């Protein structure tokens with residue numbers, strides 16, 4: 001039986017994009033391989049599922065590489081589609097797994113699934129998400145956990161660390177926002193930014209709180225991180241979802257504008273009527289959302305409310321039933 005090979009695209013000399021399958025929304029995730037004289041460095045890993053690992057191995061094979069040749073794995077963030085197969089690759093090759101400090105902490109937290117589910121459940125409940133949807137999200141978290149096999153981070157990436165691969169130097173650009181501790185990898189000589197989920201061509205990445213770090217303000221961090229990459233001389237953005245694209249600045253400006261407008265829409269909704277995050281989300285987003293989309297819509301609304309609260313434009317109060325209401 002022929003093994004299915006994931007699509008490969010050569011981005012620059014020795015740099016390849018491999019598009020791996022993902023049975024969730026978006027349907028795929030891109031990982032990037034930098035070949036270096038029979039060895040390789042990998043940026044993100046795809047999910048820890050047979051289909052993805054099989055296609056990844058077959059794709060490496062066409063490059064005359066195998067998982068055994070991977071010396072380093074650099075991870076953009078802790079979501080399963082980005083780091084799920086890290087432990088599998090480490091087992092195969094002994095590769096060093098590099099990740100930000102916050103990412104490493106979040107990976108540890110995945111092992112405390114009960115605490116994670118409990119905290120997520122009370123956050124969602126306080127913000128008015130219906131019980132049925134909360135039950136669905138808890139199940140989703142468990143599933144998501146199953147497609148990330150546990151691994152240890154062997155090397156913590158510090159902001160602006162310089163990584164040398166062959167003759168190339170790569171800078172780790174801190175880009176917290178979509179995830180606390182998110183990192184983009186900037187290949188200076190090539191003018192390439194491996195952007196993870198920070199800058200995507202077709203969608204804006206979902207923003208949500210880090211329930212274990214209340215000092216993390218997702219929207220504020222995300223906008224600062226967008227400003228942090230905007231001026232980089234980049235000719236090609238290599239995202240984790242969607243096709244590589246030129247025009248980083250223009251895309252950054254679109255995303256910033258999207259959040260400016262959304263923040264205003266959220267504020268208008270609060271001014272109209274005092275209510276919970278979920279009910280505000282129901283007004284801001286279209287009806288007929290799937291259970292998962294309700295969760296994303298709540299997160300997205302919450303991060304804008306959090307920002308408006310920080311600016312003292314709105315305030316929250318907790319009702320006797322534990323539900324948080326916002327008012328202008």
Ligand SMILES: [Zn+2]
Pocket residue numbers: 077079178179197
């Ligand atoms: Zn992500």
